[in-house]
Amino acid sequence: MSTPTIIxxxxxxxxxxxxxxxxxxxxxxxxxxSGIEAARAGAAIIxxxxxxxxxxxxxxxxGYYREVVERVRDSGIDVVLNLTTGPGARFVPGDPDPxxxxxxxxxxxxxxxxxxxxxxRPEICSLDMGSMNxxxxxxxxxxAHLSKMAAHIREAGVKPELEVxxxxxxxxxxxxxxxxxxxxxxxxxxxxxxxxxxxxxPEAMLFMRNLLPPGANWAGFGIGRAEFPFVALAAxxxxxxxxxxxxxxxxxxxxxxxxxxxxxxxxxRILEVTGATVATSAQAREILGLRGRP
Numbered sequence: 001m002s003t004p005t006i007i008x009x010x011x012x013x014x015x016x017x018x019x020x021x022x023x024x025x026x027x028x029x030x031x032x033x034s035g036i037e038a039a040r041a042g043a044a045i046i047x048x049x050x051x052x053x054x055x056x057x058x059x060x061x062x063g064y065y066r067e068v069v070e071r072v073r074d075s076g077i078d079v080v081l082n083l084t085t086g087p088g089a090r091f092v093p094g095d096p097d098p099x100x101x102x103x104x105x106x107x108x109x110x111x112x113x114x115x116x117x118x119x120x121r122p123e124i125c126s127l128d129m130g131s132m133n134x135x136x137x138x139x140x141x142x143x144a145h146l147s148k149m150a151a152h153i154r155e156a157g158v159k160p161e162l163e164v165x166x167x168x169x170x171x172x173x174x175x176x177x178x179x180x181x182x183x184x185x186x187x188x189x190x191x192x193x194x195x196x197x198x199x200x201x202p203e204a205m206l207f208m209r210n211l212l213p214p215g216a217n218w219a220g221f222g223i224g225r226a227e228f229p230f231v232a233l234a235a236x237x238x239x240x241x242x243x244x245x246x247x248x249x250x251x252x253x254x255x256x257x258x259x260x261x262x263x264x265x266x267x268x269r270i271l272e273v274t275g276a277t278v279a280t281s282a283q284a285r286e287i288l289g290l291r292g293r294p
Contacts, residue, residue, distance in 0.1 A: 002276070002277065003238075003287060004276075004277040004278060004279035004280075004283050004287070005234075005235045005240055005241060005271050005276045005277065005278060005279055006044050006045060006219065006240035006241070006279040006283075006284045006287065006288075007042055007043045007044060007045070007240070007241055007242070007243065007264060007267050007268070007271075007278060007279070008043065008044070008045040008046070008047055008082065008189075008219060008240070008241070008242040008243075008244070009035070009038035009039075009043035009045070009046050009047065009242070009243060009244040009260050009263070009264050010047040010242055010243070010244035010245070010246035010247055011025060011031055011034050011035050011038065011046055011047065011048055011049070011244055011245065011246060011260055012024055012025050012026070012031055012034070012048075012049050012050075012051060012245060012246055013049050013058070013245070013246030013247070014049045014051065014057065014058020014059075014084075014086070014087055015058070015246075016057060017245070017249060018051070018056040018057075019056070020249055021245065021249040021256045021257065022256075023245060023249075023256065023257055023258055023259050023260075024245050024249070025245070025260075026051045026053060026056050027051075027053045028050065028053075028064050028067035028068045028071065029067070029071065031048065031050065031051075031068050032067070032068045032071035032072050032075075033071075034245075034259065034260045034261075035048065035068070035072055035079065035260070036071075036072060036075050036077050036079075037259060037260065037261040038244070038259075038260040038261050038263075038264045039077045039078070039079035039281070040077065040261065041260075041261040041262075041264040041265045041268065042264050042265065042267070042268040042278050043079065043260075043264045044079065044080055044278075044279050044280060044281040044283070044284035045079065045080040045081075045082050045124065045281070045284060046072070046079055046080070046081060046082065047082040047083075047084065047126065047242070047244065047246070048065070048068055048069075048081065048082065048083050048084065049084045049086075049087070049246065050064035050065050050068060051064075052064075058087055059087075060087045060088060060106075060108075060112070060113075060115075060116075062115055062116045062119055062120075065083060065116040065119075065120060066116075066119065066120060069081060069083075069120050069122065078280075078281045078282070079281050080123045080124060080281050080284055080285065080290065081122040081123055081124070082122060082123070082124035082125060082126065082161060083116060083117060083120065083122045083124075083125045083126075084125070084126045085113050085114055085117060085125050085126055085127055085128070085149060085153075086126060086128050086163075087106060087113070088106050088107065088108040088109075088112055088113040089106070089107065089113070089128065089139050089140050089141050090104065090105055090106040090107060090134070090137050090138070090139065090140075091105050091107045091137060091138040091139075091140045092104040092105045092136075092137045092138070093138075104137060105137075107140060110145045110146075110148035110149045110152070111148070111152065113149060114149050114152045114153060114156075117152065117153060117156050117158055118152060118155070118156050121156050121157060121158060122158060123158065123159065123285070123290045123291065123292070124158065124159050124160075124161050124187070124288075124290070125153060125158050125159075125160060125161065126160070126161045126163050126189070127146065127149060127150065127153065127160040127161065127162055127163065128141050128163045128165070128169075129141065129146065129162050129163060129164050129169040129170070129172055129173045130164070130165070130166070130168055130169035130172050132165055132166060132169075132196065132197055133195075133196045134165075134194065134195070134196070134197075135194075135195050135196075143172060143176075146172075146176065147176070147181060150176065150181045150182065151181075154181075154183070157291055159183075159187060159288065159289070159290055159291075160182060160187070161187045161188075161189050162182070162186060162187065162188045162189065163188075163189045163191055164188055164189070164190055164191065164208065165191045165194055165197035165198060166197045166198045166208075167198065167207065167208060167211060170188070170208060170211045170212060171211070173186075173188070173213075174211075174213050177213050184215060184289075185215055185216060185217050185288070185289055186213060186215075186216040186217070187216070187217045187218070187219075187288055188212055188216055188217070188218040188219070189218070189219050189220070189221075189242065190205060190208050190209065190218060190219070190220035190221070190234075190239075191220075191221065191223075192204055192205060192220065192221065192222045192223070192226065192230065193222045193223040193224060193226050194223060200222030200223065200224075200226035200230065202233055205220050205222075205230065205233060205234065205237065206237065208220075209237055209238075209239065217240070217287065217288055218239045218240070219234060219239050219240035219241060219242055220233075220234040220237075220239050220240075220241070220242075221234065221241060221242040221243070221247060222247075223247045223248060224247070224248050224250075225248075225250070225253075227243055227247055227248040227263075228243070228266060228267070228270060231243065231267045231270045231271065232270050232271070232274050235271055235274060235276045236274065240279075241267060241271070243260075243263040243264060243266070243267045244260050244263055244264075245257060245260050245263065248263070251263065251266065
């Protein structure tokens with residue numbers, strides 16, 4: 001019997017997308033409601049960023065995270081919470097002095113980036129496993145910072161989801177696995193199509209999957225128009241999948257997605273057509289070796 005496929009729904013992200021699709025949730029209440037709907041549609045895991053309700057852009061406000069988490073937990077829905085630790089890594093070189101952080105930089109300490117993880121203790125949190133040119137800025141995740149974040153995440157009893165955007169990130173993660181930074185079984189998320197990481201091609205997903213440490217669990221996704229083809233591809237390659245308005249705003253060509261739930265429902269249909277079984281949250285916990293709900 002094949003292992004059920006876990007669907008993660010990435011609810012909102014932090015990019016400037018709220019004005020491009022009115023379904024992108026912004027307030028803590030909207031994000032929580034969208035997550036609950038996605039779980040009911042078939043997502044076993046919901047991946048959560050928060051936004052400033054005034055600017056509608058990404059935020060690191062622990063209070064916003066707390067409200068989202070409490071609303072989801074209080075709803076009674078059984079879903080695995082996965083909070084991001086990505087914000088706080090953006091560096092834009094200053095002009096004329098590139099050694100200083102220019103406008104748009106969010107770079108901060110490792111401790112600040114995991115403050116909400118220690119406070120709220122979700123079952124999973126993301127951990128971006130390396131630096132790269134990310135669109136027009138630098139996404140700075142140096143090994144020393146990652147080691148500190150990994151230690152705090154372990155202290156909180158949370159499983160890190162190791163996000164890898166190109167092959168070198170997997171090499172760094174493997175070194176940290178060998179050094180004992182991450183408990184087995186590790187969980188990797190292969191991210192494809194982000195400028196300027198690995199492209200969203202089948203060859204890239206297969207290549208990166210083959211670099212993963214033995215015994216690791218993994219999921220993978222492509223952004224934008226690659227989202228749904230890579231639901232099927234990840235499952236066929238033995239991995240899990242991710243959809244959501246963080247990664248893609250469209251249900252089909254020219255049709256904006258009306259909700260995160262609609263994206264999850266389409267992913268469920270794709271998996272069922274390929275003969276895959278969609279994992280429940282309880283099955284996801286067993287597959288990934290999670291500690292269970294608090």
